[in-house]
Amino acid sequence: MEKRVTFKGWLLPMLLLLPQVIITAVFFFYPAGQAVWQSLFIPDPFGLKSQFVGLGNFEFLLNDPFYRASFLTTAxxxxxxxxxxxxxxxxxxxxADRLIKGSGAYRTLLIWPYAVAPAVAGVLWLFMFxxxxxxxxxxxxxLGYDWNHVLNGNEAMGLVVVASAWGRISYNFLFFLAGLQAIPRSVIExxxxxxxxxxxxxxxxxxxxLSPTTFFLLVVNIVYAFFExxxxxxxxxxxxxQQSTTILVYKVFSDGFVGQDLGSSAAQSVILLFVVGLLTVVQFKYIERRVHY
Amino acid sequence: MPGPSHTGMVEKRGAGHWLSHAGLILGVLIIAFPIWLAFVASTVTNQEIVQPPMPLWPGDRFYENYSNALVSGINAPVARMLMNSAVMALGIALGKILISLLSAFAIVYFRFPGRRLFFWLIFLTLMLPVEVRIVPTYEVAANLNLLNSYSGLIFPLIASATATFLFRQFFMTVPDELAEAARVDGARPMRFFWDILVPMSRTNMAALFVILFIYGWNQYLWPLLITTDPSMNTIVMGIKQMFPSGDDYADWPVIMATSILAMLPPVIVVITMQKLFIRGLVDTEK
Structure with a gap:
């Protein structure tokens, strides 16, 4: 789609684009390029120079039981x-959809946990457990159950799952309710x-x-669980x-900043980059289909 | 909102109706429970908390705990962290809206060499959350001396194109006649932009503002990396820093008061601007 009516000149549009181009170049393309570049090197222990290892970091990662475990944990x-x-x-x-009146009130009551930051949600659930x-x-x-998520990996997983899902219910509720209300009553009657x-x-x-809504939410929620x-x-x-809740994004952080293993962390970033790309393609394919309906 | 067609013959008022209410109320209560508990904890003494079970009804230390948190906090006054968060969230929301409006205007209303290239470069940034390129972005910020600064908190997070995309879609729907008329009248492009395009985009801007404000306020990983000085901590990332590192008891009432303060601004934004919020959500996910 193109506009028929446009303004003349090339200097003005370039100036208009400049702020976004500079910010994107400095904080997006350069770092992303750096991630790809660094993933091909291993820095020596003193950080003085790096040794080119080609795809060595990737090879190492894919054979690393900890990294594989992290993939499984993330899944x-x-x-x-x-x-x-x-x-x-x-x-x-x-x-809420069954109600004749009042679904709007429940929407208000259910919507606001969306605004609670994941990190704050974490603190709230940590406090309860x-x-x-x-x-x-x-x-x-x-009741005789000895809860200890500090030692028990399954309980830790359960707790981070519930804390992550909690604020997300609002978002999904909103889209499901809209989807349900869009279904013609005559069909159901x-x-x-x-x-x-x-x-x-x-x-x-x-x-x-409801399947278009469900599919859309599936993709969006997976992206959320992966990155946010x-x-x-x-x-x-x-x-x-024992790393039982080390998801991939957490591992990029802990290897890069805590472990100072920059080559490996960069390689992990690149792998995640592919995962995001894949999810985006899936999402766009779906949107295309929805548009053509 | 349910229209008249909603009151069909399928659901009569009856047991099912009340069951729905009961189920929803139960859902609301369960979902609100963690926040209720945090609020209660922020109004009692630490003594009452560290000897479980803690009370489930608010105590009388509301004023004491909150003023304690706001004025002195643990590492830095929470009032200071609130201000940092406000600057960051407003900077991200307003900054992103401004640069996106300008670049969307350029892409839609001009023909210039490299236009397609710019469009695709911007499009690419839709795909990469900051979490993925975290180490090199940190290095860039460190090299530019942006650690512990507001610019460092704000700029890296406005480097994405969701908003540009949104404004592009919207500008495409603006009738050509308006630009035509402006051109015939001899109006300069920027005149058209400020007098016609920006006022027309008000609702879109407001919806986007709500989403971006929440996004900026709730950032965690980036402020965690870039602010080492407690006086530059944002409130959302500062809570975790309030826990003692050893085996000591945490100061739960102050931590929970801080948690409540941390969620208050975005929650207020969502509730008071519900319509804009929903619109923004739907827009940004399209």
Missing amino acids: IFSTLVTLVSMGVALFLAVL NTRVGVVSWYLGL AAAIDGARFWTRFRTIVFPL TFGVIHTITSGGP
């Missing part, structure tokens, strides 16, 4: 975050006249018609215990 983590936040949100949205003062862990103790019960209607009509949950991990577990 488990993002699947769980996506399922939990979307499942709860869909359930609440279906309930703190092994010494946490209310929830204390009551679990009364026709099924009701045919005698289909609520669950049957949901399974055979509502859920399939750093604050939750850092505040609650710092990747532990």
Whole structure:
């Protein structure tokens, strides 16, 4: 699509683009290029010069059991975050959609956790499950369950999943409710006249018609779980215990800044770059399809 | 909003109706519980917290804990961290809107050599969150002497093109007749931009502002790297720094008061500007 009517001149548009071009070049293209460049080198221990290793960093990473474990951790983590936040949100949205009045009020009541930063959400959940003062862990103790996410990897994973999914429910609820309200009532009523019960209607009509929303949310939530949950991990577990919650983005940080292993961290950035690229392609493919509907 | 067609014959008022309300209220309560607990913790003494179970109803130390946090904090006064966050969030939101408006105007309303190239270069930046290029971006900021500065907090985070894209889409829908008329009247391009295009984009700008403000306010990893001086910490990243490193008891009432203060501004923005917020969400995810 192009504008028919345009203004003349080339100097003015160049000047208009300048701020964005400078900022993007300095803080985006140069660092991204650096990440690719650094991923081909191993710095010597004194940081004086680097040795070119080609794809050596990548080879090492892909054979590194810790890195592979981190991939698996990320897969488990993002699947769980996506399922939990979307499942709860869909359930609440279906309930709200059944209401004749008041779905707007519930929307207001459910929408605001979106504004709570992942890192703050992490602190809130850490407080509830703190092994010494946490209310929830204390009551679990009364029930005979000894909660300790500091030592138990599965409990740590459960806690970061819930804390990450929590604020995300708002977002998913909003889109699910809009999707549900866009389904023509006549279709559902026709099924009701045919005698289909609520669950049957949901399974055979509502859920399939909701699939564009569901697919969109799947991609967006996976991207969220991959990249935006750093604050939750850092505040609650710092990747532990025994790296059981070290997701890929956290590993880029801990290897690069804590471990000072720049070559490996850069190579990990490049791998993540491919993951983002892949997800973006999937997303755009989907949007294209939606536009052509 | 549900229109009249919503009141069909499918759902009558009955047991199912009340069950829906019950389910939703339960959902709201469970989702709000962590925040309620944080609020309660911010109004009691630390003694009440470290001897579990802590009370589930607010105590009488609200004023004491909050003023303690705001004025002295633990590493830096929380009032100072709030200000840092405000500068960062406003800088990111306003800065991104400004540079994006300008570049979208250039791309849509001019024909110049390299226009397609610029467009695709900008498009590429849609794909890379700052988390992915974190080490080299940090090095750039360090080399430019941007550590512990507002510019360092703001500029690296406005280097993405979502907003440019959004304004481009919007400018495309602006009727050509308007630009035609402006040209016939001999109006200069910037005149057209300020007098016609910017006022027309007001709603888009406001919706985008809400989203970008929340995005900027809630940043964690970048401020964590770039602010080593506690007086430059933002509030969201500063909370974690308030925990003692050893085995000491944390000052929970002050930490929880800080958490409440940290979520208050974005939550207020979302609730009071709900319509713009929803519009912004839908726009930016398109």
